[in-house]
Amino acid sequence: EPEVxxxxxxxxxxxxxxxxxxxxxxxxxxYFYWYRQILGQKVEFLVSFYNNEISxxxxxxxxxxxxxxxxxxxxxxxxxxxKLEDSAMYFCxxxxxxxxxxxxxxxxxxxxxxx
Amino acid sequence: QKEVEQDPGxxxxxxxxxxxxxxxxxxxxxxxxxxxxxxxxxxxxLLMYTYSSGNKExxxxxxxxxxxxxxxSLFIRDSQPSDSATYLCAIAYNNNxxxxxxxxxxxxxx
Numbered sequence: 001e002p003e004v005x006x007x008x009x010x011x012x013x014x015x016x017x018x019x020x021x022x023x024x025x026x027x028x029x030x031y032f033y034w035y036r037q038i039l040g041q042k043v044e045f046l047v048s049f050y051n052n053e054i055s056x057x058x059x060x061x062x063x064x065x066x067x068x069x070x071x072x073x074x075x076x077x078x079x080x081x082x083k084l085e086d087s088a089m090y091f092c093x094x095x096x097x098x099x100x101x102x103x104x105x106x107x108x109x110x111x112x113x114x115x
Numbered sequence: 116q117k118e119v120e121q122d123p124g125x126x127x128x129x130x131x132x133x134x135x136x137x138x139x140x141x142x143x144x145x146x147x148x149x150x151x152x153x154x155x156x157x158x159x160x161l162l163m164y165t166y167s168s169g170n171k172e173x174x175x176x177x178x179x180x181x182x183x184x185x186x187x188s189l190f191i192r193d194s195q196p197s198d199s200a201t202y203l204c205a206i207a208y209n210n211n212x213x214x215x216x217x218x219x220x221x222x223x224x225x
Contacts, residue, residue: 004158006158031210031211033211033213035215041217042215042216042217042218043159043203043205043215043218044215045212045213045214048210048211048212050210050211055210055211056209056211056212058212089156091158091159095210097210098209098210098211099147099207099209099210099211099212099213100146100147100166100207100209100210101210102164103149103161103164104149104161104213105161106151106158106159106160106161107158108157108158109156109157109158111156
């Protein structure tokens with residue numbers, strides 16, 4: 001069964017460093033998302049991406065964050081200068097036709113630890 | 116304000132019980148409703164997706180939506196210990212922005 005895959009599963013980085021989290025969405029899906037979950041808290045929306053551009057972003061997704069679809073299969077989240085409070089699980093999701101028509105499927109997440 | 120409220124529990128039931136999980140939301144613009152199951156430190160796993168008021172059944176799971184009351188429910192029949200997890204409701208108003216509840220932690224005891 002097709003699935004969303006995320007790498008790495010766990011990333012440790014020093015404060016101020018740049019990190020890139022990688023995702024391979026399900027083939028033929030058109031909508032892509034990043035969410036994060038700080039330990040013990042809600043899953044929070046970061047950004048959605050469609051047709052090679054950001055379609056919506058939350059107030060969390062500030063100038064330190066960026067997303068890219070560098071080729072036909074990968075979808076990346078970059079954090080330019082990590083802060084301690086960026087420590088969280090980051091989930092990538094994809095949807096065939098967007099939430100208004102179909103469901104979104106999540107990857108297993110990348111646990112980011114900023115020290 | 117786009118908010119989704121969900122009782123975090125924890126909820127503990129004996130094996131075989133019927134489980135009822137609920138969420139309320141405040142914005143009538145929300146139109147698309149999902150339930151996910153999440154095991155510890157894993158990604159959310161989709162259980163149900165629906166967009167209309169009424170019931171939708173899939174095996175032991177039934178999702179119920181009442182748009183007039185802004186209330187959604189997930190029922191689990193004949194609950195099993197393997198159903199022990201955190202259950203997340205998620206609600207969207209367009210293709211892009213899905214808002215999650217806090218999650219209800221469920222334990223099904225053998």
